[in-house]
Amino acid sequence: MCIIEPESFEEAAKDDSWKKAMKAKITMIEKNNTWELVNRPFDKPIIGVRWIYKTKLNLDGSVQKNKAWLVAKGYSHKPGIDFNETFAPVARLDTVRTLVAVAAQRNWM
Template identity: 35%
Template sequence: MSKIEPKIIDIALKHSDWVQAMQDELNEFERNKVWRLIPTPPEASVFWFEIGFRNMLDKEGNVIRNKVRLVVKGYCQEEGIDYEETFTPIARWESVCIFLAYAAHKNFEVFQMDVKCAFLNGELEETFYVEQPLGFINEKYPNHYYILDKAV
């Protein structure tokens, strides 16, 4: 596992561990049917990706996994043009406390799990185009863009 956390994709593409982590993230997008590669209309607004690189460590501080997150740079959108409202599906701390108190009261067994791609389930109402990630451009369709079917 690579111990460095690259700040830019050019450095990450030089390390096979980071390339594999990026490929794993893209495979999750394909598996969850997050996007489709299409020829983009000329008048379409196309957004690009921010790529975050992070080392996952064990208790001793050893790198056990390299994690990559692709996030669309949506901050250049304009309200009313590119979107109408925003929503983030996260649990509030108060809700978690109430749930745990109720589970304890009813003597329920509670399990914790990490949902790897929970954020890839939000349906989109707007049409949203994004560029192909640098280093992972489809050789057959280098000028195509992805249209998002689910939130990223």
């Protein structure tokens, strides 16, 4: 069995199951108020989007469902033009362990 995932929107738009997956994603984006439509700023570059497609399979190899993600082309950002600083609020596991150990030692729990 060969599962072929579309490589472009044009390919996906020819198949009803992929159109359904894209519509479901757009519906969730609108439901969650993920974005707000605004007028295009002419003094700033526009960051594009693209669709990513993935076929989810059952354990027996049959198709469970088709999933589609709409992602920003973040790689087109230019430091100092589109953004100045980048933050990734992620704690490393050893940092969390240290904080828990200090809190336990000082009876902060």
